[in-house]
Amino acid sequence: MTKPIPSRPADDPDLSVAQLAKRCAAAMSRFRRRQEYLPDACYELFRRALELQDQEAWQAIYTQYHRLVRHWLGDAPGDPDALVNQVFGRFWQALTPGRFADFPSLDALLEYLKRCAQTVALRAERQAERQQIQEDVARTLYELGYLSTPSAWSEQVLERITGRCFYTQVMDCLTDPIERLVFRASFEWDMKPRTIAAHWPHLFTNGRHVSRVKGRILRRLRRDRELLNPLKISNSDGGKS
Amino acid sequence: MENVNHECINPTEIEEDDLMAYVDGTADRAVVRHVRRCPACARQAGELAALQAVLRAQIYRCGCPPPEQLLAYRHGELDGGKALQVAQHLRQCPHCAHEMALLARQAREGLGSRLRSALRTIEATLITPQLQAQAVPLRGQTPPTQIFRTSKFDILLSQHPARARPEQWDLSGLIHSGGRVPSTIDRVHAELYRGKGLIALTQVGKRGQFSFAALDPGRYDLELVWPEQIIRLAEVQVG
Numbered sequence: 001m002t003k004p005i006p007s008r009p010a011d012d013p014d015l016s017v018a019q020l021a022k023r024c025a026a027a028m029s030r031f032r033r034r035q036e037y038l039p040d041a042c043y044e045l046f047r048r049a050l051e052l053q054d055q056e057a058w059q060a061i062y063t064q065y066h067r068l069v070r071h072w073l074g075d076a077p078g079d080p081d082a083l084v085n086q087v088f089g090r091f092w093q094a095l096t097p098g099r100f101a102d103f104p105s106l107d108a109l110l111e112y113l114k115r116c117a118q119t120v121a122l123r124a125e126r127q128a129e130r131q132q133i134q135e136d137v138a139r140t141l142y143e144l145g146y147l148s149t150p151s152a153w154s155e156q157v158l159e160r161i162t163g164r165c166f167y168t169q170v171m172d173c174l175t176d177p178i179e180r181l182v183f184r185a186s187f188e189w190d191m192k193p194r195t196i197a198a199h200w201p202h203l204f205t206n207g208r209h210v211s212r213v214k215g216r217i218l219r220r221l222r223r224d225r226e227l228l229n230p231l232k233i234s235n236s237d238g239g240k241s
Numbered sequence: 242m243e244n245v246n247h248e249c250i251n252p253t254e255i256e257e258d259d260l261m262a263y264v265d266g267t268a269d270r271a272v273v274r275h276v277r278r279c280p281a282c283a284r285q286a287g288e289l290a291a292l293q294a295v296l297r298a299q300i301y302r303c304g305c306p307p308p309e310q311l312l313a314y315r316h317g318e319l320d321g322g323k324a325l326q327v328a329q330h331l332r333q334c335p336h337c338a339h340e341m342a343l344l345a346r347q348a349r350e351g352l353g354s355r356l357r358s359a360l361r362t363i364e365a366t367l368i369t370p371q372l373q374a375q376a377v378p379l380r381g382q383t384p385p386t387q388i389f390r391t392s393k394f395d396i397l398l399s400q401h402p403a404r405a406r407p408e409q410w411d412l413s414g415l416i417h418s419g420g421r422v423p424s425t426i427d428r429v430h431a432e433l434y435r436g437k438g439l440i441a442l443t444q445v446g447k448r449g450q451f452s453f454a455a456l457d458p459g460r461y462d463l464e465l466v467w468p469e470q471i472i473r474l475a476e477v478q479v480g
Contacts, residue, residue: 072347115312118347122308122340130301137298144287144294167303181333187293187300189334193265199335202408202458202480207267215261218292 020045021060028064039106046109050092051100062088065113072117077128083120090116133190173224174217178203182213248281255282264290305337306330315344315442331440332457338438345432345439349466362471365389365396389474394418396465396472400479409455410480416449416465423449425467434462456480 015023023041030037042064048057069087076083091113095103103109138150167188174180181200185191191199193207193214204210249255254275262268263276263286276282306314306327313319314327331338369388389396396416403409414431416423423429429445433453445451445465458480465472 114347118312118344119308122311125340126302126305126308133301134298137294140294141291144291146291167300170300184304184333187296188302188304189336190297190301191335193267200457207265208262211262211265211267212258214265214293215258215289218261218289219257221296222288222292 015041015044017045017048017054017056017060020048020057021064024060024064043106043109046103046106047100050095051097053097058092065110068110069113069117072114073121076121076124078124083124086120087113087117090120170221173220179213179217182210183217186210186214250279250281251275255279260286260289264293302334302336304330305334308340311337311340312344315341315348317444328441331438332455335436335438338435338440341439341442342434342437345442345466349471361469362473363391365391365394365472365474367474384478384480387477391472394423394472396474398463398474398477403455406455409457411452411454412456412477412479413452414450414463416445416451422447428468430466432464432466434464435459 020041023038024045027037027039027042045057045060045064048054049061050058066084066088069084070080073080073083073087094116095109095112103112135150138147138152141147142150142152170183171180174183181203182196185196185199186193193210196210197204197207204213255272259268259272260276260282263272268276276286310319310323310327314324317324319327331341366389367387368390369385383399383401387398389398394416395418396414398412398414400410400412403411412433416426416429426445426449427447431443431445431451431453432439433441433456441453443451443453456479459478461477461479463474463477465474
């Protein structure tokens with residue numbers, strides 16, 4: 001592992017942001033080549049940007065590290081520049097001047113910057129997954145005749161329903177642990193019946209067994225008008241709403 | 242047989258459970274043929290499919306901890322109660338387990354912009370008979386200790402029924418090198434994978450011990466992560 005060379009910190013406070021940025025760039029170049037490097041110029045840049053709120057230093061930080069942040073974001077869906085900006089925005093908001101002392105080294109700062117990138121990347125992935133599911137659901141409901149157009153799903157239903165409240169209500173109705181597991185695995189984790197049976201073979205003999213439990217759950221939900229009202233799904237006597 | 246509804250063209254051909262199986266694609270061919278011929282059953286199947294679709298849209302991952310919490314868990318920053326909640330969630334949610342596996346891989350890259358090829362993976366060899374996946378221990382009987390070996394280390398794995406839920410298992414491990422605790426053991430943590438998901442991780446103790454509680458029966462991969470290397474124990478049979 002590449003180690004930093006012990007530094008001469010007294011030099012750094014006398015340097016301008018431009019000089020620090022140049023030294024930092026040189027240090028990071030050595031770091032990437034797994035050579036010994038001086039971290040102090042980079043650390044001082046971060047200190048001026050975060051503790052002293054120096055905008056010029058902040059711009060230098062962005063210039064120096066935006067490519068690294070882009071690498072950490074990997075294939076996260078979305079506009080890369082927007083995601084990078086989100087990462088730096090999150091980092092800036094979290095590392096207030098009072099918190100800077102909690103990060104005594106460049107490694108600690110970069111680790112936290114990486115965590116910000118990982119958070120943004122995971123959020124972007126989850127959002128993209130949700131978006132895909134919404135589109136799948138809209139297409140299904142449209143093909144079943146419940147929607148006049150696929151986009152009507154988002155416009156009409158999403159505005160009225162808070163997913164978390166409905167989830168809590170349903171879970172309160174399900175007291176059997178097997179039913180709770182099937183409900184969560186089917187809808188919260190989007191697992192198919194055969195996958196559920198394979199994941200918990202000691203609880204389910206096959207996919208058909210899982211379907212049977214799920215059918216029981218849905219028949220009970222369909223009878224509960226209060227639960228279904230926000231969703232505008234017909235109850236057991238049929239008829240689309 | 243319980244009738245589906247009075248409009249069904251032939252209620253004797255189908256049970257109430259069959260419609261859900263039809264929607265899920267797990268029904269047998271006779272049920273599929275019936276639903277295709279019966280407008281009433283097809284309508285009911287459509288309603289089930291619609292309800293299922295709506296539930297899927299509204300509930301998908303709504304119980305998952307936010308990414309910040311997964312990261313905090315990974316870095317050991319959550320208090321006991323919260324950490325336990327996340328740990329329990331990881332045992333069940335394949336999506337969060339997959340995200341944790343991704344975070345584990347990224348941690349091995351370090352801070353650099355290039356993948357660290359220096360972190361080598363050593364496959365440990367099982368030197369005791371592997372348990373048969375279909376074998377079920379007799380009541381009160383625990384599976385024998387499994388011993389995995391590399392050129393430098395022996396890793397002993399034992400399991401016992403979990404106290405709170407006997408259908409689950411507690412897995413305990415011990416790492417030693419020539420009968421002694423490895424000198425760098427304080428830097429090692431253990432990661433437990435099921436499929437592609439990282440479902441649990443724990444720090445190895447100073448005596449080389451580690452444990453995972455309340456595991457469902459099945460096959461797992463265990464990775465012991467040093468700063469410079471990973472020792473991988475593939476297909477550890479639990480239960």
